[in-house]
Amino acid sequence: MHTNDYREITAAVITVSDTRTEETDKGGQAVMDHLKDSKIETAVYQIVKDDFEEIQSAVTAALKQVDVVITTGGTGVAKRDVTIEAVRPLMDKEMEGFGEIFRYLSYTEDVGTRAILSRAFCGTKDQTVVFSIPGSVGAVNLAMKKLITQEVFHIVHELNK
Template sequence: MSNEHENIARKDLIIGVITVSDTRDFDTDKGGKAVIAHLNDMDIKVDKAHYLIVKDDQHAILNAIQQLLNEHVDAIITTGGTGVAKRDVTIEVVKSVIDKEMEGFGEIFRFLSYTEDVGPRAILSRALCGTKDRTVIFSIPGSVGAVNLAMTKLITQQIHHIVHELNK
């Protein structure tokens, strides 16, 4: 099956990565590093200034997102803070920022999580994707398994196309 968008010239993407965690730092952040490794495999480099680790706190998450939006990144990928625990507030913050939600991302991520990773625990996942102006924001769980699944099966497959659509 031919993809009508295969021949679109791909722009060099500027991507921000935010890890949301009360316990991780730059040495122990396996999820954020996994995101960056997948991007590196696509020849997308994440500038050190665009890799942030913040606490599970609404203001800290919002400030990090706003900082990256102000730098006009093409995409923001957040890891962590997507569960159902009281401190898991990433999704609430991202929903307050985005203009449009792409519900299919979360639906497909949960389906893939169910079938390929964690089985029925997938119902706990609140993965989300949406847009703010010309930036796409992906919010995924922080576990390396979830990151690898989201990056391999969804984000790396569609990020160029989504950014193209946002900049038409």
Template structure:
């Protein structure tokens, strides 16, 4: 049954990659580069890539520009998902969700606990949701977290999610 759904899923997803950081630039953004490489390696298209500071309104505007672009199916965000005062990605994007994909955050934290960082996984506020016909993923900014989220959760399901929200 699941294989039938995946066969009908979008094969190419058009994406916006957004890095939230006060310190990274295109040369030092290893996580943004990893997301782009993993997406294109699976046949998806990176239509836009942007680095923005960890500021609520700027993050929200950057995500909204992806939501308003008919050529974007998914916005993938890395960074700003922790507990420091500067970490406001979740506050910025949750207000945009029409439907939250609760399982993404739950599974990400579980996998982080079992496969990566142990009990420090409770510090992650990774989240995902849909807005209109676009899916939004917000993951931590470390390359380990990005690799885990992309390989175990996002890449296997991104086409399926896009197909579902466009029914």
């Protein structure tokens, strides 16, 4: 099936950062640009602090509004990076292959062995798919171009069978 064979879907983009503003959120803007290029409407966009409860609250609210939630930032190994820890318990299922392939692509195309520091997550809750990706523009472009926009329509279709 091609993208045109699927129904239209909507997305939420949540940037996790203590420092970014709408003007400086290049990663979040890159996500929205890729979504627009794929004919996916961004229905929700917000920036939340690197805070477990704030992240969970934003994702929980978005789950009720859209077909796909994409978080950027807060996926590193620093103590304040808690996006994945906040998102994972909200999910019904995890798609481990997303993080595995993201790291593989990062390793081969971009960062070499530093890819072991790269954390990326994909899970589903009811009929919504959630992706948590690093906030750097390079990581966003890689995840969006090579993985998310390639499979998101199919994933949402499968979740709504």
